Amino acid sequence: MVKENVRAYIQREFFRGEAANVLSDEQALVTSGLLDSVATLKLVLYLEEKFDIFIDTSDIADGQLDTLNSIEALVAAKRVAS
Secondary structure, three states: OHHHHHHHHHHHHHOOOOOOOOOOOOOOOOOOOOOOHHHHHHHHHHHHHHHOOOOOHHHHHOOOOOOHHHHHHHHHHHHHHO
């Protein structure tokens, strides 16, 4: 459910009208340049609001927002911690 929500958000917000349905679970988002710093910040805000979690800068720096799989793991870990 997390991956599907995040995939839909990324496609809607950052790939408007483009064929982004090929966004795989392991596609690098940040390190590949698909998401720039502004897009990454928007993604963080979306995740915090949608999943009622807090993401700090160390999560971003550790690459935990780079793939849909790593985002799903981060959300799961944050939910357990809270």
